[in-house]
Structures are given as structure tokens and as C-alpha cells.
Amino acid sequence: QVQLQESGPGLVKPSETLSLTCTVSGGSISSYYWSWIRQPPGKGLEWIGYIYYSGSTNYNPSLKSRVTISVDTSKNQFSLKLSSVTAADTAVYYCASQQLVRGSLAGNDYWGQGTLVTVSS
Amino acid sequence: AIWMTQSPSLLSASTGDRVTISCRMSQGISSYLAWYQQKPGKAPELLIYAASTLQSGVPSRFSGSGSGTDFTLTISCLQSEDFATYYCQQYYSFPLTFGPGTKVDIK
Numbered sequence: 001q002v003q004l005q006e007s008g009p010g011l012v013k014p015s016e017t018l019s020l021t022c023t024v025s026g027g028s029i030s031s032y033y034w035s036w037i038r039q040p041p042g043k044g045l046e047w048i049g050y051i052y053y054s055g056s057t058n059y060n061p062s063l064k065s066r067v068t069i070s071v072d073t074s075k076n077q078f079s080l081k082l083s084s085v086t087a088a089d090t091a092v093y094y095c096a097s098q099q100l101v102r103g104s105l106a107g108n109d110y111w112g113q114g115t116l117v118t119v120s121s
Numbered sequence: 122a123i124w125m126t127q128s129p130s131l132l133s134a135s136t137g138d139r140v141t142i143s144c145r146m147s148q149g150i151s152s153y154l155a156w157y158q159q160k161p162g163k164a165p166e167l168l169i170y171a172a173s174t175l176q177s178g179v180p181s182r183f184s185g186s187g188s189g190t191d192f193t194l195t196i197s198c199l200q201s202e203d204f205a206t207y208y209c210q211q212y213y214s215f216p217l218t219f220g221p222g223t224k225v226d227i228k
Contacts, residue, residue, distance in 0.1 A: 045157075045165065045208055045219040060216040061122075094164055105212040106171060107155035111164035 002027040004095050004112035012089075012119050018082040022095030022112055029053050029071065033098035034078045035108055036069060038091040041116075046091075050098055051078055085119045092116050123147050123211050127220040133228040138199045142207055142223045146190040150213035156185055156194045157208045159222075165208060169194065199225070 008020035022034070036048040049059035051069045059067050063082070071078040082089060093115055096108035124147040134140050144154070152172040157165035167176045169185040172192055182197045196203055204227055209220040 044221050045210075047210075047217040047219065058215055062216070096164075099167070099170065101170070101174075105153070105217075106174075107157075107167045107169075107176070107210065107212070108165070109167050109176065111166070114164050 002097060002110045004097065004110055006093060006095050006112045006115040008115065008117070010116060010118060012085055012117060013121050014086055014119055015084055018080070018085050018089060018093075018117055018119075020080045020093055020095075020115065020117070022078050022080075024076045024078075024097075029073055029076045029078065032100065033105070034069075034071065035096045035098050036080045037094045037096055037108070039094070039114070040088075040091045048080065048082075048093075087119050090117065090119045122216055123150060123214055123218055125209060125211060125218065125220040127207075127209060127223045130221065130223060132223060132225045134199055134225060135228045136199055136201055140196045140199055140225060142194045142225075144187075144192040144194070144209035144220050146192075146211060149189045150211045152188045153211060153213035154185075154187070154192050155210045155212065156183075157210065157219075158203075158205045159208065160205045168207075196225075 003025045005023045012018045030053045033050045035050040051057045066083045068081040095112045097110040099106040099109040126145050128143045154172045156169040159165040173185045184195045186193050206222045206224045
């Protein structure tokens with residue numbers, strides 16, 4: 001059973017960079033695509049982007065200029081950096097695995113518990 | 122980007138009811154649709170992918186249908202643990218997008 005766990009600061013100052021890491025256990029990161037998804041308090045879900053273990057990425061255009069997702073296969077981790085944050089970036093951030101079925105995307109099957117990141121001075 | 126609407130946004134129902142949630146796309150997505158259930162303070166859980174394929178471990182009272190632009194999630198006999206918010210997600214094209222959600226609460 002794959003498990004994911006987000007870690008990182010819960011408070012980030014405006015204009016600074018939000019940095020989160022997701023540790024994958026119970027399975028190898030060298031398979032699947034690995035996603036970041038966020039949810040502002042009381043609101044819906046927003047896909048941030050994903051990375052393949054090889055390092056190829058795909059980002060949401062609405063965030064692309066500020067987002068970097070990277071992978072460290074030696075640690076079974078992948079990470080999110082979001083620069084120049086504002087209060088609008090306050091959200092619960094989830095990491096998740098992107099299921100593949102017959103080579104096609106098929107939803108996010110495993111999720112971390114989520115971590116609340118608040119942007120405030 | 123592909124946008125979707127979900128209806129209703131709030132559904133009040135009783136245990137044992139049959140409930141149906143609709144998800145409509147701004148353009149056709151074939152069957153590249155997933156449904157998730159989210160309970161307060163928890164991560165979403167994948168219920169259905171490819172519009173109608175039940176994720177492993179998900180009870181058979183959940184079913185999905187549709188293709189193109191119109192999709193439906195049906196819960197055949199609502200159980201107490203099904204009171205939650207449900208989201209659809211398209212993965213036909215980037216960026217991947219989620220619907221606004223449908224909250225199912227107790228009548």
C-alpha cells in the first residue's frame with residue numbers, strides 16, 4: 001500500500017517561496033506520475049502540476065511562472081516550490097499519485113493527508 | 122482549459138435514497154473523467170475513473186456513466202458514510218481540472 005506524507009513549513013511570508021516535500025513509502029517513486037493539488041479553505045480542488053520519475057513535468061498554466069516540481073528518486077521524494085506567494089496561495093496542499101491504466105492517466109489513487117500552508121506576515 | 126459544472130451544488134438526502142450527481146464539461150472529453158469523495162478534513166478518495174470504472178475497494182453502490190460532455194455519478198442506496206462532497210475531474214487535456222463539487226448532506 002503506497003503512502004504519501006507532505007512536509008514543510010505551515011507559515012510562509014508574502015513574496016517568499018513555499019517549499020513542500022512529499023515522501024513516498026510502500027512503493028517506488030520510479031513509476032507513476034506524482035502530483036501536487038491544492039485546496040483553499042472552504043473551496044474546491046486545483047491541480048498544480050505533476051512530475052514523472054524521469055523528471056518530465058506538466059504545470060497548470062495559471063501557476064506555471066511560479067511553480068517548480070522536482071523529484072529525488074534516491075530519497076523516494078518529490079517536491080513543490082511556489083515562488084512569490086500571496087494570501088491567495090493559502091491552502092491545504094496535497095501530494096498524490098497519478099494512476100495509470102493501460103498507459104493512460106486514470107485519476108489520483110493515493111493521496112497524502114494534506115498540509116495547510118498559510119501565507120501571512 | 123476545460124471547465125465543468127456540477128449539479129446540484131447541494132443535495133439533501135436520506136439514508137437509503139438513490140442520488141444522482143451531474144457533471145457537465147465545456148467541451149467533449151471522451152471518457153477521461155474521474156469522481157472523488159471528500160469528507161471534512163480528509164483528502165479526496167478516488168471512486169471512479171474512465172467515467173464508469175469502479176476503483177478497487179469502492180463499494181458497488183457507486184456507479185458512473187456518461188461520455189463526451191455529460192457525466193453522472195449515482196449512489197444507489199445512500200449510506201451514512203456517504204455524506205460528503207463529491208468532485209468530478211477531467212484528465213482529457215491539460216490543465217487537469219476539477220468540478221466545483223456537490224455536497225451531499227442529511228435531509
